[in-house]
Amino acid sequence: MQADIVLRNGPIWCGRQEGVVEALAIWQGRVLAAGADREVSTLVGPSTRIIDLDGRLATPGLNDSHLHLISLGLMMDWVDAKPTTVSTLDGLLSSIRERASRSRPGEWILARGYDQTKLDVQRHPHRSELDRAAPDNPVMLVRTCGHVSICNSRALQLAGIDESSASPPGGLIEQQNGRLTGLLAENARAPVWAVIPSPDEEQLVAAIERGGRHLLSYGITSCMDAAVGQRGGFGEISAYHRAKREGRLPVRTWLTLLGDPDRSIVPQCYEAGLITGTGDDMLMIGAVKLFLDGSAGGRTAWMSRPYLGEDRTTGVQMMPDETVNELVMDAHVKGYQLACHAIGDAAIEQLIAAYERALEAHPDPDRRHRIEHSGFSTPEQHARMVAAGIYPCPQQVFIYDFGDAYISVLGEERALGSYPFKTWMDLGLKPATGSDAPVCEPNPFPNFYAMLTRKTWKGTLMDVSERVSIEEALQAYTEFGAFSQKLEHVKGRLVPGQLADVAVFSRNLLTASADDILDNTRCDLTIRGGAIVHDRHGVA
Template sequence: MSVATLALRNGRVWCGYGLPIAQAVAIHGNRILATGSDDEIAALTGPDTKVVDLGGRLATPGLNDAHLHLISTGLIQGWVDATAAAAPTRDALYDALRKRAAETPKGAWVLGRGFDQTRWPDGQMPTADELDAALPDHPVALVRACGHITIGNSAALALAGITADTPDPDGGVIGRAGGRLTGLLAENAADALRAARPAPTLEEIIRAIEAGGQLLARFGITSCMDAAVGQIDGMTEIRAYHLASRDGRLPVRVWATLLGDPGSSIVEPCHDAGLVTGVGNDMFRIGGVKIFTDGSAGGRTAWMTRPYAGQPDNYGVQMLPDDELFALVDRYHGMGYTLVCHGIGDAAIDQLVRAYERVRAADPDHGFRHRIEHCGYVDDALNRRMIAAGILPAPQQVFIHDFGDGYVAVLGPERALNSYPIGTWDRLGMKPSTGSDSPVCSPDPFPNLHAMLTRQTINGTVLNPDEALTAEAALRAYTEHGAYSTGDEDVKGRLLPGMLADIAVFSRDLLTAHPGDILNDTRCELTVLDGRIVHDLLEGAA
């Protein structure tokens, strides 16, 4: 028997759903050697074994954020924080933007992200006129929390070449009122504004990967899916990931989803280089291909079969017609890629299910685990069709916490209460994962866990408590089901001998703690990635 290189003792080790709780875990190199009692693990230690006393704390498999944007998470660290926590009112946001402008040379961009107008008393979007008044000397781009709506001021719109006469692009909306631009750019309409800003350098992208991964490690997240790699600077992002991995600057395991939208796809050059689903190593692997089919519910751009509350003509934004989406899905599947397409509204989800059903009918024995990212609004019929076609839901339960009250406002109570029904998916055996969609929401796992346990919004509204999970099922969504969604359930997501040594240790027992305490008074105190301690707040480790 090998001797442990690292041992965690005197704790409660949750090895995975349905498995017995252990006291200790032994690691050899980058793999789990054994779990068991303190005495059993002590027999596997030697004079060179690093031993950490957990002091009764809970250890779990490393968390897997099954959908976020790692590069963007790192890049926005230097942007103005427009979230409700930092800017609870429109005036507070404009004050923060003005402060940044005072520190920024005239003519240089001021960027902010995170606002949610449904959290403000009047519920109204910011406007170009308001931004012009607050920051007359700088181009400004203010991105909504969901990432699907950007507000630009007049200087920014001019640099992007957008005028009141510019037609709406396919899959996008340019906001207008009284023949004038409002500043609102929804979905593909924001592409011109992004293109007008200076692109980050290769080194800046690598630093963003490093900073984003270090942030995840502080939360006990050891694996993630980076959604839509290529969205910021095309193949430069693939190069950045390879260099970060080569140079030891990749602090988290990444399953990289390639942007596959028409006009901005990086699938073809990746395929030409042999980069298809599964290629890579345990730290960086090519995942699936992402196509956007609609927007966000809070931004009223998710494609619905029924209109938004108070807007009888607004069904959201359909990004692609059926024939174009079906052709793309058929092509990418045939090229060897898992499909991980964005669909939030029930109309968009139905379109994706039909696309995946076609693939299943043409290739009934295929082993791809095609996914629907977000998958916000479904009914029993859609769920049954997803099961029949082998489709996985990939939701972000933190959306309930952060945006649930906004869903009630824009959709009405009937539809909002059943948003992101993870309890139903779990009961149906659909193996739902969870994630943060960072920087849409913080990668902090505790609001996510709280939402799975309670279905409570940040204001205490409860959205259908029947969709809540047990504590163990919530942890399974964050670990084993996340691994399953990327085809990695044999190597991670549980703490079994031979599996990758990724572990998170928490200040509270997530299996027994009150949900309010998990939300408000819990932290990750130790993170082990690939057998190495990469985050450590414990004192007195021996």
């Protein structure tokens, strides 16, 4: 037997227990052998392709265990309002004004990525400012978290929102001095989304392809789409299958089904026989997703104690206990894994209680229900998670991107220990990690940096006791990502029989400084299923 591909002449990290080997052989899309170069050399034949690592590190392909692939692809065409692109309010408004100048009157202007804590004015943009920037177009500007939007007057008018509109349950329509500010949070945004033209199937497939290729450029070969149905309803399922059929699905994708009331695609999926585990190595039905609260930086994550500020808000509770209990029980009984959004400790409490109730009524010790984000969980909640087999699925890049915002809205006492990664590791809760893209860029290097240093983008040091080693960080991005999807025997390590998904980085992450990982590291090569799908230098 001869290998199709052999990687050699550089460290190859195969997994936390397996450690580093000298060479890796790939055959028919799977790992054939990993070990000493002299052993793997026996598998080299006339047609074997040799990849010289030249000292670079190879690892299992990364698994972004929580992002929104369709949204990522769609929003790559939106106005880029991220702080790294525009750090001032004037700059943000100029970007919107420039897009409006190239758009037809009445055409929607969509923008995403601003963070009021990073803008020079330290506040949200106002409706009137968007009015002046684009007087002839409806505008929706989405905060980086995706849970808060600012709309101009034309957008609000199209959505039927005015000063007489009451905030809906689980939402906020902000007014100041009896006038709309344009800020809508959580469920209050639904009327706006309802009047924005929905993407057609070709646009959805194009977004899947565009976003997936972007992931491959970072060494990400697997991902979870965290709310399938959010933009295109059940049609997103069709779009994913079409993308796969036409060879336009770049990354292995685990589909988490939107299950919120009035928007759920779970009934249609269940009727079609699409339950957790249905599919194959490229496209699989994953969990059911419910949103229980919002974001901490947007002050909508549901907390047991108030945020800082005069309003004394505790965030937004999206659904009452009885609704959450009913929806969780229904999905659990139908055989679904659940992966529900809960950031604040009050939302986490509500979710754990619902999971415990379902597991007690219908025991399944390996269902692996997940808490997405789980940012402000408590020691008492951790003990219950361990006992019930409930797993956190955080995004450690939030520490880098939003740690300072957490401090500003919650204070140091509550913010510094958020996203307690080392604690979860030590408890055996196998935390995966991801980006929540487009909330954050899917770039893995700030994520690694945050896990290693617990530093924010400004250099603020969060709780250092929650730092982990580079080996633990890699394990979270590979093995634990697969575990979170109940696929740890299929992918996540470079061992014989597992999928040959490989990322090759421009430097050895195992020995590089955290600063070099953040600023001076790239993904040079990505292999998915034994095929080269990204080659930064075009020379592999």
